[in-house]
Amino acid sequence: MAAWLPATIETLLNRRSIRKFKDEAIDADTIATLEAVAQRAASSQFLNDWSAIRINNPALKAKIAEYGAQAYIADAPLLYMFIIDEHRNARIAQSKGIDPSSDEFGLKTSYRFTQAQNDAVLALHAMETAAFSLGLGCVILGSPLNNINGLIDLLNLPEYTYPVLGLAIGKPDQEPALKPRMPREMQFFENTYPADADGTLDALPAFDAEVHQYYDLRQADRPVDAFSDQIAKISRQDVSNKTLLDKAAAQGFTLDK
């Protein structure tokens, strides 16, 4: 790795999830900066097909914390839910004579849904990185999706919208250790996905051991499981409450197309 690194790369290399925040509000200028940064991220074919809901109503925060089963969400000074948003584009298309309920409105198909999801994540990551560079802490939240329908109701998400991820931001009140990452050769390949026989898992036992030495502040009394054990455990988790097709269809998306 290069000996000299710009501040941006230092920020990115030191990223860790922060799940405990000081009870201090984030000022309006900072919020404006973070949101402007998110908007500047790339957008597939310039569709700008995402939005974000800034949640500052304590009752809503508490409800999202309940959906996510993560109490700290309720205490986040700044909380966002990023969503796929083809509702805005449907209204615009409608103003140009396209009936969104017809097949002519192609922004509700699986390809557009996927790309809009990507765009939402690009924007969220830009915001996360900007927040870290300002000395703030963040955690990306998938857990509120434990209750996708609840979230849709709570935030009044209309047709052609769908929740993607949340982002909690605040002044950090904890200092977690940097979490291990697998050897680069296990995750970056050259020109082809390697065959199983090519030894891509040779480094796994050492990585398992390294992960098993890491302490998570959420369970500070014992090291986390080895990576392989975590994978096996999560493989068996029941996620049948989070199926995509039925919930996206209820929001007007035609993911079979």
Next chain:
Amino acid sequence: MAAWLPATIETLLNRRSIRKFKDEAIDADTIATLEAVAQRAASSQFLNDWSAIRINNPALKAKIAEYGAQAYIADAPLLYMFIIDEHRNARIAQSKGIDPSSDEFGLKTSYRFTQAQNDAVLALHAMETAAFSLGLGCVILGSPLNNINGLIDLLNLPEYTYPVLGLAIGKPDQEPALKPRMPREMQFFENTYPADADGTLDALPAFDAEVHQYYDLRQADRPVDAFSDQIAKISRQDVSNKTLLDKAAAQGFTLDK
């Protein structure tokens, strides 16, 4: 917006897609830094369920350029395809007694597919941001997905993997203008998705006019269409060659679950 901004935020606010690169290779130290940064991004439940293929074989680059119908892809000094990767985790789960073809292997379901896609995009955006901070230019590539099956064959993507986005990186050989973004109030909402009657599209005519003054270097002889006209046009585009469910099923994913 705050008067003083850290370098990271300046980098993010000045992001623009670069589609023309100098014919200069990127050195190995820089590549190592960019890849380390990508690995440091957050990963849902620490599944690390993405990988990236670094493509430096000119014949492969040319083929991907052909799939994307974008000649500049072939000239990118550094080219990546980021993929959803539950193949690695399937092998790990198998070593722990789980049969990936059975329902016990839950990492092939729609929820995990979606989260793995998010993780791939987080990693890609971290790499994009790091590259910009080093003075490199990038463009995120959705266009190779015009031929998803071709891409899967070309890169030998095995069961439980799926292409997400490409990233082309190099020393910039063009200076595109910063592209307009919609007013913040059209994309960020407070506590609720606003009702259509709430005037969220009031600023659209002004935004349409602003976009219509922007020149894209790809078609430098005329300004781009107004935003509304672009939305209407893209809404009508045929994307039936990019359907998700059939192609993901062929890769072993059970997105109906």
